Amino acid sequence: MKTLWSQVETFREQISSEAEHLVASFFPKKLLELDQFLKEPILNVTDLKDIHSEIKFKVPEPILFTNSHDVGDMNTKKRKLEDGVTDESWQGGTTNLVVPEGMLKCNTKLVDLIERVKPEIRTLIEKCNTVKMWVQLLIPRIEDGNNFGVSIQEETVAELRTVESEAASYLDQISRYYITRAKLVSKIVKYPHVEDYRRTITEIDEKEYISLKIIVSELRNQYVILHDMILKNIEKIKKPRNSNAEALY
Numbered sequence: 001m002k003t004l005w006s007q008v009e010t011f012r013e014q015i016s017s018e019a020e021h022l023v024a025s026f027f028p029k030k031l032l033e034l035d036q037f038l039k040e041p042i043l044n045v046t047d048l049k050d051i052h053s054e055i056k057f058k059v060p061e062p063i064l065f066t067n068s069h070d071v072g073d074m075n076t077k078k079r080k081l082e083d084g085v086t087d088e089s090w091q092g093g094t095t096n097l098v099v100p101e102g103m104l105k106c107n108t109k110l111v112d113l114i115e116r117v118k119p120e121i122r123t124l125i126e127k128c129n130t131v132k133m134w135v136q137l138l139i140p141r142i143e144d145g146n147n148f149g150v151s152i153q154e155e156t157v158a159e160l161r162t163v164e165s166e167a168a169s170y171l172d173q174i175s176r177y178y179i180t181r182a183k184l185v186s187k188i189v190k191y192p193h194v195e196d197y198r199r200t201i202t203e204i205d206e207k208e209y210i211s212l213k214i215i216v217s218e219l220r221n222q223y224v225i226l227h228d229m230i231l232k233n234i235e236k237i238k239k240p241r242n243s244n245a246e247a248l249y
Contacts, residue, residue: 012137018078022061022127023234027227034220042113043213048206051236055188055198065148076106101231104185107205113212114174120219125167133229148239152233159229162221170215177208 037043045051139153181204187197230237 015046015130015134015137019131022131023230026127030123031220034216034223037116037120038213038220039215043216045209048209050101051107051109051205051209052202053105053109053205055104055185055201058192062126071082084087104189106181107182110205110208110212113209117212117215118171119175120216121167121170124219125164128160128167128226131226132157132164135237137162146241149236152236153240155228155235156237160226162164163226166218166222168223172220173211173213173215178203179213180204 014205135153139150181201184197184201184204187194191197226240
């Protein structure tokens with residue numbers, strides 16, 4: 001039993017040591033790195049046309065009916081659809097089993113930026129989780145009175161939990177971008193003559209670029225806020241109840 005208890009205490013000490021290092025050293029270092037990241041050319045594109053990605057899918061030649069037989073076939077297909085019989089070769093758009101240009105690529109500029117931002121999001125989530133556990137382990141047993149320091153600890157935990165949730169939502173936002181863009185690209189393949197789908201792709205890419213810049217800015221701001229909040233209240237976080245008050249119980 002003693003061995004098990006000593007292992008738990010060792011774990012608590014490790015969490016405490018790591019969390020204090022994060023607050024004192026890692027957080028300020030990271031906020032400076034992200035601030036520098038925000039100043040890089042990749043996040044300061046003035047003309048958003050520079051981040052556009054051309055959809056290299058040619059508009060097929062229009063189908064010309066040379067005789068009544070072709071028109072008859074088309075009418076037959078329409079009748080089949082009206083009768084409830086499925087016909088995969090007629091879906092109201094262009095049927096493309098194979099894309100002549102090969103795979104339709106992602107917007108590589110945005111993908112490169114996303115691959116730089118995602119590790120930063122994951123890092124913030126992981127570090128917040130460590131600091132949150134540290135503060136929770138410092139919360140003393142429940143007692144009547146003298147709980148001002150405990151309330152500060154609870155507010156700190158709530159702020160860390162909020163930052164974790166917001167950071168996780170950034171990852172969801174990136175996933176939604178890929179899904180939305182993929183659906184639009186598939187629409188372009190099916191309806192290559194509709195220009196609005198192509199324009200919507202550029203609009204979504206521009207929106208995602210702006211969102212990524214905001215995300216990096218928010219990550220930096222969250223490091224600043226957490227570092228400032230915890231250092232200002234570090235005494236109450238470590239010792240929520242003073243020794244004189246504890247002696248009364």
